[in-house]
Amino acid sequence: MTAPASQSSIAVEAQGLVKSYGVVKAVDGVSFQVPRGEIMGFLGANGAGKTTTLRMLCGLLTPTSGRALIDGFDIHAQPLEAKARLGYLDEEPFVHPHLTGREFLNYIADLYRMPRGPERQQRMERLLGLFELADRNGELIGAYSHGMKQKIGLASLLIREPSVLLLDEPTNGLDPRSARLVKDLLEELAALGTTVLLSTHILEVAQALCKRVAIIDRGRVVATGTMEELRAQAGAEQASLEDLFLKLTAGPESRELIERLLAPTP
């Protein structure tokens, strides 16, 4: 795993991140911290600002204001140091369709200057085997299914052992067995000290994996904390994460919406 820069216990820190597109504020002053070795859930409805926040944290978007720190390095002021420690998986993984899985992993390993040799090869083979891609040797990534692209995207992060993982819907399109594999893997990685910020719509995954969650709604973080803290904040002691999420990102109740949809047209 890439060595952290400092002994600080905070691996990911968003400090008042704002992203404006003209008059529209996609992200409006988002702040949170993810301690080292923790899996933190990042939840929000469609268009709430999750992906924009993640992309600011990984350096793909420049914040209008605010700072994004990875292992203590500002991703915009010290990009090379921060990027060397960071792995980001987009909801549509960035892959090269005309490379095979093995060639793609090699490409990524070279980009991150991982020394070539038997050790790197063994790691690559292990990852390909783990994600059941080893028998897709000669097949180009462009011909992969969505789930397979997701797997090769994950493998391309894990081959270089980053200390921080930012994952946007990593189980999206995966079959149940692969989804379980990813969940187990994330727990193992966290136990080994990797920090994970996990954006997902699957609340069961978040509830099972994440020690803490941050809920974003219309560009603002509306709640952060453990399940117990969120329950206390919402005043609902027995509530599930789904109940809390719906309560904190209040909109019309689904029953009301369905009734409206099915109502006869006048």
Place this chain on the structure above:
Amino acid sequence: MSQSSAQVILRAELLAWRHRLLGRGPGRLALLGVFMLLAAVFIGGGAFTVGAAAGRFLPVTRDTILAGGFTSLSVLMLVIGFPTVIATFFVGRELLQLVLAPVRPVDIFAARLLIAMSANLLISSILLMAALGVGVGSGAPLVYFPLAVVLIFVQVLVVTALQAILMSVVLRWVPARVARDVAAAVAGLSGAGFYLAWNISLRQSFSPRDHPDLTNFTSLVNHIEWLPSAWPGHALSAVIAGNTAEALTWVTFSLVFGVIVLAMAEILYRRTLLTGLGVFGGPQPIWRRSAATQAIAVARAGAASPFRAIALKDWLSYRRDIRRLSRMLPAFLFPIGYAFAFLRPSRSITSFWTEVFLVGFISMFMSTALATPSIPSERRGFQLLRMAPMTMAQVIRAKIMLTLPPVLVLTFAFSMVVATVSGSGLAQYAELAVLVVWLGIGFVSVGVSAGAIDPRFDASDDRRAVGIVGTLAGLAGTLGFGLLSVGSLALLVFGYTASQGVRQLGPIPATPAVGALMWAGALVALVGSAAIVITLLWFANSRLRSWEGAIATV
């Protein structure tokens, strides 16, 4: 009134096109407008003037010119518009949506045909201007002008349908596994054949005599005047000649032929739509390298290099992206054709300067073709480079270093062949070699910068991978660097001649002082050309560093 499915599809396409256009912002739109206006004035105006002059002063060759014009337009469209036709008829996720919807294949075909015509219509506008010029120059009756518009539109329709037929035939009778390669080979080879035949015919027609001799040109067209592509030309020349019966016959022939081709294209497309979507909709799986070979390559120990990673990735991707290769092949035929054309020394220019222009042209052409799309062709993979611990300056440097070798090798090869044919001396070989390297580095840097200044990462076609700002910056940079570099060489050579006092340079006295002045001018021009390249590289780096945005999956 309810719309037909074809109308609905077309409306959606036009809306998408409108959004793409308006999404560029007012500044870019204005630039595009200026660019289109200039193109219309210079290219359209030029074609009109040539047509009018031919109509006025070469009445005997009017039929040949019109028939030849229609046939050459068809060839040009067949080769250049081919990728657009493949993309429109067989590529794109929205086609899958149409296949699933209760839409008749004939509606999909009709809508796609009209969309696929867009590139060909642009090309045909040159012929339209030339044909209108011939009409004006010949004093044609009024009916000639609307008829020319209709016949050219029909010709575009027929050629586009022919391209769809060609692809359908390839898909129907060639195994899907090799369909892409066969399609690319058909496009490349037909382009090569037609272009070289055309170029050689022009070389023979315009060899250095007192007057151009059009015998070869006219005899070539006479040999192919029976082709259906020439029929509309015959119809128009019959209208000019006032022969109504003949004109009606040719028009009828052209229209009947058009209907037959369209019907055939529709039937074949209906049968191959799904196969085509499967074959062209995404990259083909390959099984060329065994796992063992790949594993051995990886196991070799050594330091990892991002530069080598990008080089290997580009090489593999380029080799396997047959769609991209098929678009490049016709483009590479042009330098070959022009090399042939330039081998013929002019009466007023010495062979050395012919070689200099050849080196400049080939170097510029190869750089534009290879270097300009090198950064935008990263597509979504560009985000990987942005997230990797490397700077954009390193990315630009890597792309320049990767593009330079093929450009230098090809330019060297062409220039050495030409220099040998012209019987150049050793000193001139050396001068050419230095020029090849200098121009290669400069043009490649300008090309890579142009792509980095205004990249369109979500373009599926390399020809559309650079936006208008990048294109204009590339054009200006190429022109400025090329002119200053060649100008510098000229001043250096003439300065030497002047300083020796060997030969008078027109009204300029041949003295050592004049020679020194020219050398100083050469140095200034050289520094100027380097400054252009450095400025563009700096601009490219700052644009890439500040670039952000989502890149759609293509």
